Amino acid sequence: MNEKCAEVWQRLATALKPQVSGDTFKRWFSAVELVDASDEMLTFRVPNNIYQFWIESNHMAALQNAIVSALGAPREVKFTLPTTRGGEADADEAIAPETAPEPTRESKSTGSALGLNPRNTFDTFVVGPNNEIAHAASLAVAQSPARTYNPLFVYGGVGLGKTHLMQAIGQFVWSKKKTTKVIYLSSELFINEFIDAIQHSNLVKFRKRYRQADLLLIDDIQFLGGKERSQEEFFHTFNTLFDGHKQIVLSSDRPASEIANLEKRLVSRFEWGLTAELQPPDIETRMAILRMKARAMQIKLRDEIFQFLANRIRTNVRRLEGALMRVASFASLSGKELTDEVVEHLLKDILQEEARHSITIEQIQRRVAEHFDVRLADMTSKRRPANIAFPRQVAMYLSRELTKASLNEIGDAFGGRDHGTVLHACKLVRRRMKEEDGLRQTISFIDSSLQR
């Protein structure tokens, strides 16, 4: 061990010896080396794993006492073994075991001990008009937990940044004050642990853990829908934390009022604080995301490639980043030139996904109704006058063209109409488009506004 560590270890050993018997110290601690000492954590190297098991099971209290008396304050304790890469011996923090992030070389000052991905911080979050409210709210919450918006309810579709924001809040709060009890987990894990606690009669421990949090971050709260008992448990947890002025942050894929089978009293509590939506980013934001990601990974690509990606992948930031990785890896591994065709081929499946999910029938109906100045209800009504029927037919045609819905599905979406009706509508619109230039322009205008 280096000199500083040697000195610290000397002090520790002196404080430890009186607490354990001489025999114990000789047997378990004489072979221990202090390899790293920071303000938050002490890393001990031990000859093999039995040392870690036995010391953790039997001598942790004595060790922490020695640390406090020798160094003034408790520290986190970590053990490493000589043959491994100084890697993750199961040290004793373990709050919310979410999927661990990549090797924690930088980890000591990040919240990876809490199960947070160190890449998810406020610094790496690209702000745009689609998420500025959610971002500002998250920042406010992180800076003064429980004093601004409590609870904070963030919702949005897939890959738009809910987890990123939540984890950023967690990291921010934890980095400010390491003793804050930050718990991050998905509601599914909460439910599973709850069920487990019931089965093993460990409810007291379960409740203690979650109700003593200073900051509770729960991802994908929509999974609570339909699980009555878990909802009840969460209700009590929520109340305890809320009344104790502890911050709660929740994320979901839809607004609280739209979560199926969720108790009204939970819905009202979720809506109590601030509800913020995360929308898909617009083109400038997408470009900014790509640029930031590329800079972080030191990827250099032509501007046109960025534009291509930003143009074609619109709904899902995760997909966007994945596509960037794929293109960058291909470029560096194959050394081939990247033309639009090559990229198109490379990202064939991603682009297909995009096309499938981007537009819904309801969106089409809305836009068409707006354009032709009819009501949304007219789309599904049985009224036949041409000024109502024609927009309806146009909407049916666009549904057929822009979504992968079947004729039957489209018919259902338009007030339970027959698939033959839809087919007829499409034929009619097509014919008229050929004949009338104006109509073709109108439809292409609606089309592009739908594609944003």
Place this chain on the structure above:
Amino acid sequence: MKFSVQKEKLLEGLQQVQNVVSTRTTLPILSNVLLQANGNEVHLTTTDLDVGVRGSFEASVEKGGATTLPARRLFNIIRELPTSEIQFDIDGKNTASIRSGQSFFKILGLPEEEFPPLPKFEDAKVVSIRQKDLRDGLRKTSYAISTDETRYVLNGVLFSFKENKLTLVATDGRRLAMLDIELEFPRSHEADIIIPTKAVTELQRLLTDNGDVKVSIGSGQIAFDLNNTLLVSKLIEGNYPNYKQVIPSEAKERVTLERETFLNSLRRVSLLASDKSNSIKLNFSKNNIDITANTPEVGEAKESLPVTYKGRDFSIAFNPEFLMAPLRALTEDEVYLDLIDEMSPGVLKIQTPFLYVLMPMRISS
């Protein structure tokens, strides 16, 4: 598939394989028992994908074949059947018609192709152990297995085959039980393997005091062949901690105790040990041990035990259950307790190669 069987034989066969079936299973086929009929016997197999058991029973097989039927349900039906002679008739759609006396049952099964096959053991290392030895050994160690799922490597018993000796080790970090069995096997068969708790429990159920069990060690799997039954289990992957380090090298004081008397005293005194301060104290003085326990607001208990003890006066506290468990499992009349001081582990020993290391609890003054 068609066969008839005696109720007792079938019941016995089912009992052997029942326990492995897990009650909460994701795959429906896992709650079924595989029946394979040919010759004059029917083989039963159950599995939960980690542990599998295969047994058999005698039957008059009219037409061979294979199918799977819900294990629990089948067992409950057979148990209640009135007469001794039972006829099974299973059609091509895996529907079983069961007749016995005036009772008729029809249950739907699943095809045998869906049943996960038990692993094969080609090129396995084979060792033969006396059932009595293994049964005794497991009984004396299995109670110390860790139940903490985060330390999965400890959720089983270590079988260490080295230098003509099989060492069984079980520990949960606070206590460790270890036992040696003399065994002959070639150098090439030396291995350290960890058998998961569920397999150990099943094995203990199947072992008798007679005969041998043939142990086959494959890669990541182990098979125990005994009394017409085959138990197969996955092995726990990982490195078992170096348990030798835990064992104190020398004792300062050694006390000889009568096992049963000691156990009974402990049992009585521990009635007054609470959940919060779950410890009993042993106060050693000349030729005497005072065993005490107290719970604030409730009361206290004390028993004096005359022993041969000439060492210094001192006290040490232990978790009562951790101290009683080995005493219950042992059968010897006399046990030896090796102690160093009140902060060092105590070691329970007997005449044969066995030891039990137990960490003391802090005595709060």
